[in-house]
Amino acid sequence: xxxxYAILIGPFVTMAREPAFLxxxxxxxxxxxxxxxxxxxxFVLIYKAxxxxxxxxxxxxxxxxLTFVGMLEAGLPVLLSLIAVIAVxxxxxxxxxxxxxxxxxxxxxxxxxxxxxxxxxxxxxxGQILWGGDVHPLDIGIPSGPLTVHGILINQLxxxxxxxAGTLVVALALFFQKTRVGRALRAVADDHQAAMSVGIPLKQxxxxxxxxxxxxxxxxxxxxxxxxxxxxxxxxxxLKALPVLILGGFTSxxxxxxxxxxxxxxEKLGEVFWGPVIGSGVxxxxxxxxxxxxxxxxxxxxxxxxxxxxx
Amino acid sequence: xLYREVGQFRTSYAADQAIFPIRQDxxxxxxxxxxxxxxVPLVANEYWLSTIFVPFFVFSLAALGLNILTGYAxxxxxxxxxxxxxxxxxxxxxxxxxxxxxxxxxxxxxxxVTALVGLLFGIPSLRIKGFYLAVATLAAQFFxxxxxxxxxxxxxxxxSGVITAPPRAVFGHFFVTGPEAxxxxxxxxxxxxxxxxALAAKNMVRGATGxxxxxxxxxxxxxxxxxxxxxxxxxxxxxxxSFYIGIAGALWAFIYTASVEALAFDIDRxxxxxFMIIIGGLGSILGSFLGAAFIxxxxxxxxxxxxxxxxxxxxxxxxxxxxxxxxxxxxxxLIAEPNGLAAxxxxxxxxxxxxxxxx
Numbered sequence: 001x002x003x004x005y006a007i008l009i010g011p012f013v014t015m016a017r018e019p020a021f022l023x024x025x026x027x028x029x030x031x032x033x034x035x036x037x038x039x040x041x042x043f044v045l046i047y048k049a050x051x052x053x054x055x056x057x058x059x060x061x062x063x064x065x066l067t068f069v070g071m072l073e074a075g076l077p078v079l080l081s082l083i084a085v086i087a088v089x090x091x092x093x094x095x096x097x098x099x100x101x102x103x104x105x106x107x108x109x110x111x112x113x114x115x116x117x118x119x120x121x122x123x124x125x126x127g128q129i130l131w132g133g134d135v136h137p138l139d140i141g142i143p144s145g146p147l148t149v150h151g152i153l154i155n156q157l158x159x160x161x162x163x164x165a166g167t168l169v170v171a172l173a174l175f176f177q178k179t180r181v182g183r184a185l186r187a188v189a190d191d192h193q194a195a196m197s198v199g200i201p202l203k204q205x206x207x208x209x210x211x212x213x214x215x216x217x218x219x220x221x222x223x224x225x226x227x228x229x230x231x232x233x234x235x236x237x238x239l240k241a242l243p244v245l246i247l248g249g250f251t252s253x254x255x256x257x258x259x260x261x262x263x264x265x266x267e268k269l270g271e272v273f274w275g276p277v278i279g280s281g282v283x284x285x286x287x288x289x290x291x292x293x294x295x296x297x298x299x300x301x302x303x304x305x306x307x308x309x310x311x
Numbered sequence: 312x313l314y315r316e317v318g319q320f321r322t323s324y325a326a327d328q329a330i331f332p333i334r335q336d337x338x339x340x341x342x343x344x345x346x347x348x349x350x351v352p353l354v355a356n357e358y359w360l361s362t363i364f365v366p367f368f369v370f371s372l373a374a375l376g377l378n379i380l381t382g383y384a385x386x387x388x389x390x391x392x393x394x395x396x397x398x399x400x401x402x403x404x405x406x407x408x409x410x411x412x413x414x415x416x417x418x419x420x421x422x423x424v425t426a427l428v429g430l431l432f433g434i435p436s437l438r439i440k441g442f443y444l445a446v447a448t449l450a451a452q453f454f455x456x457x458x459x460x461x462x463x464x465x466x467x468x469x470x471s472g473v474i475t476a477p478p479r480a481v482f483g484h485f486f487v488t489g490p491e492a493x494x495x496x497x498x499x500x501x502x503x504x505x506x507x508x509a510l511a512a513k514n515m516v517r518g519a520t521g522x523x524x525x526x527x528x529x530x531x532x533x534x535x536x537x538x539x540x541x542x543x544x545x546x547x548x549x550x551x552x553s554f555y556i557g558i559a560g561a562l563w564a565f566i567y568t569a570s571v572e573a574l575a576f577d578i579d580r581x582x583x584x585x586f587m588i589i590i591g592g593l594g595s596i597l598g599s600f601l602g603a604a605f606i607x608x609x610x611x612x613x614x615x616x617x618x619x620x621x622x623x624x625x626x627x628x629x630x631x632x633x634x635x636x637x638x639x640x641x642x643x644x645l646i647a648e649p650n651g652l653a654a655x656x657x658x659x660x661x662x663x664x665x666x667x668x669x670x
Contacts, residue, residue, distance in 0.1 A: 053442045100642055100646075104646060104649070107645075107649050108649075109441065109442070110381075110387060110589070110593075111589070111645055111649050113442070114586070114589045114645055115642050115646075117582060117585075117638075117641065118637075118638040118640075118641035118642040119638060119642065120638065121634045121635070121637050121638030121641070122639055122642070124631075124634050125630075125631040125633070125635035125636075125637075125638065126631075126635055128627075128631045128634075129628065129631045129635070239449070239578070242449060243446065243449075245446065246446045246447065250442065250443070282457075284453045284456075284457050285450060285454040285457050288446075288447075288449055288450035288453055289450050289454060291446070291447070291450070292435060292447045292450045295435060295438065299438050299443065300443075301443070
């Protein structure tokens with residue numbers, strides 16, 4: 001009885017008793033969720049355009065951040081290093097399309113997924129050989145102290161991350177809706193063959209998608225790097241983004257954002273209110289179990305395309 | 312010229328349905344088993360037996376299990392490491408709680424418990440498919456590892472979280488675990504498990520069960536229409552697969568490493584075994600073994616390469632270079648032969664049939 005009370009009722013009593021603390025935890029969680037969304041966004045872009053489940057997205061985050069920090073440490077000014085990293089990510093997109101995707105056209109999804117695992121190993125090795133395996137602190141001039149609003153503590157870095165993510169989403173939305181390339185990207189995402197038949201070059205579109213995913217990875221890498229330091233464990237944020245993906249749906253950009261917010265908030269709440277009852281380290285799997293239960297009721301995620309099967 | 316089936320007539324249904332209908336295959340398999348059982352332990356030294364052959368059989372079993380689920384039944388799973396941990400920790404709890412219990416029975420029981428856990432985590436497969444399912448199986452992976460790290464009962468309250476296999480013997484005095492265990496005994500023990508379970512898997516996949524799995528894999532709706540129950544078929548695949556993986560986990564913890572912590576079964580282990588079945592060949596028993604051999608030998612080869620070439624490079628550089636070569640080789644293999652080593656073997660056999668007259 002006692003354990004049931006502690007799991008089912010106790011945490012809610014604590015929440016009701018200290019609403020300010022609850023809001024603080026909630027905001028912290030939502031802002032942390034934005035960081036997950038940033039990573040999940042890259043997955044969604046590539047999955048939508050090429051049907052590839054790109055496990056290497058997490059490694060791309062690490063690789064971009066490592067390259068950025070490496071350039072800064074070599075003495076380049078911020079703007080120049082930023083341009084250089086963007087160039088590197090575009091070259092990477094070209095290389096991936098030419099060396100990996102093109103020979104694997106028409107292979108099954110699992111083969112493409114495995115090939116991105118290969119890319120992931122490759123990038124981890126390459127990044128660490130080029131820039132070393134230690135933790136690099138990344139200071140981009142964001143004040144890191146907590147901010148107090150009406151007695152509620154907010155981490156400033158998380159706030160900036162949220163702003164970056166918001167800007168990124170708006171920019172991507174404009175790009176997808178208003179530009180010629182963006183429209184082509186959406187056409188490819190809808191139907192490969194129809195897109196090809198109206199003369200959209202599929203191969204170039206893939207390069208563009210991977211390049212954009214690389215830029216998103218760079219943004220995520222800078223924000224994560226600023227909060228954790230640039231180190232190998234950045235590649236593991238991919239594992240955090242996966243439950244976000246299945247919660248929001250593999251094919252939906254708003255899904256990635258909303259999914260990230262839900263996962264971030266649920267994870268923090270779980271850690272703070274249920275953590276003491278069932279043991280620490282809950283955040284490793286809490287999001288996954290949440291997503292799993294959610295999927296039982298809605299197999300395509302929150303905003304994923306409805307799965308219609310034809311025989 | 313040697314590999315020719317001309318003149319081998321099958322005059323009964325039994326002969327037609329045999330596992331190896333071609334005589335050369337029968338002889339080859341028998342020879343392979345003889346070499347494995349007698350020649351290898353005589354020739355190989357202790358290093359080879361305990362650090363290459365024993366893990367090879369353990370990984371082959373795990374790959375076999377995952378291949379049943381992913382290759383035959385088409386359900387992509389990333390929870391292999393977690394299920395191996397279930398097998399390892401169940402075997403440990405059983406062996407320490409019932410010291411008199413035969414070690415073989417302990418392993419089989421560990422497999423059965425893992426099968427039940429696999430059944431539980433297989434339930435979502437009825438609703439979700441493809442990558443959604445793959446990510447959902449990650450829930451099993453992370454939850455199970457967390458459970459074994461956090462709940463001290465599973466490690467018998469050891470301070471370090473490491474479990475150590477108690478000494479156990481088969482047939483009275485042939486110790487396979489503990490300080491008195493000899494590499495040759497360990498080798499024979501794991502080899503027997505691998506051989507018996509591989510035979511069972513081969514028979515399962517070529518019978519009604521395997522056909523149901525493959526029908527579900529190829530198109531589940533069509534399979535349902537011709538009268539295959541998706542519920543029982545998918546869950547059976549999860550259970551059988553987890554049984555194999557659980558035994559592999561128990562063998563890993565008891566025979567190969569002798570002492571192990573839960574983190575040895577993390578997500579990298581799951582990916583490693585997934586690599587094995589992709590490189591070996593999805594939906595192939597032989598492929599599971601070939602893939603396991605490749606993935607085990609590759610790091611050993613890469614480790615020794617700089618020394619062989621007479622280069623002196625730092626340890627960190629070697630590890631990173633290994634990652635690069637490993638990743639590049641995986642991509643290369645997927646491009647060169649997406650159906651894996653087993654497909655290469657099949658092509659080779661076709662060529663052998665016609666040799667030396669290719670037309």
